Amino acid sequence: MTGKRESKKRAVRKALYEAAVQLIERDGYDAVSVDQIVTVAGVAKGTFFNHFPGKADLLADWYREAMRGGLEMDLSDTPALPDQWLALARESVRGAAASPHMWTAKSEQAPTTPSIQAVEREMDVALLNRMTELATASSFERPVNAAELADLAVTLVTGSIREALVTGQADRLDETLAARLRALCRLAGYTGP
Template sequence: MGLREAKKERTREALIEAALRLFEEKGYERTTVAQIAAAAQLSTRTFFLHFPAKEDVLLADSAPRVELGVAALAERRPGEGPARALLRAIGAMVADASGKDLPSGVAAARTRLVATEPAVQARLLQRMATAQTALAEALHRAYPDELDAVSAAAVTGAAIGAVSSAAVAALRQGQTPEQVRAAMLRAPATAAAHLTE
């Protein structure tokens, strides 16, 4: 990472940390973008250079995380079937979340706020739909002879839904980042096993 990228990353982290602290202290609804920027000793303009809206602070790494998954699917390995490739892609995405969202507290804050804040819930659903579409299209491109577009969407939706639901349940139980990560990685296989019984 170059100096410019490192500075951008530090700025984003400062904004995220300030937002999480203010959401906890003042509540999500009563926290403004201007207050987040001021708490991070930055301008409101700088905030908007990094995030389009307040709720996006909670979803900061979602786009690059999806890109990781898409790239993993594009690197189809010899003899690897669609299910194994999708699990490998999800593993890359979970590893990224485990390194950022879980230890920083972003994942836990997002889980709490999705239950109470319609704006956060709407943005998360929008991001999830976009992510599932991108991953399903990448899976279909990697396996056009084995999965049609509808099947790729169904498989991807089931796997991503299982991972997301497991993460939310584990976070609500107050599990450690390591336990949440393990739950996320187990989720697709668990769901598949129970659906085929």
């Protein structure tokens, strides 16, 4: 009985999530109400709040999904560390940029939504771990603390993304990330390809 209940619960949460993404991408976050989401999902309004504390909490689930693909990508054909880091950043941004209204809403709601903040931290830690693994496997002129170097790289990536959003210069993000990550590796004494 518990298996069926859990399965139904997951299906309802998924329906709510998918309805919200569809509506927000079509109409924008501020134009979409919980009433509209539950109508499209085919559930009662109270059911929504059994799954999400508020509308903004849907954005946390979306952000986790958008970032996951980039973190799991195969980089075996990308030998240079700065290019590996750049590929991770590009793929993560691509996943988020595929849904611009969700991306904007996530960014706007993050300062006041603990669930989004938690997922942002979770994704930053996952990115840090992946970048640390890549740095550990790379060659440097002198001993380098891979975790500290990766932490600086994550800071560069997240800061560059936020800068691009705030300044409206998203079209220059790739160029900016590439230059900054290459400079960081050069300063750390990276000797790889």
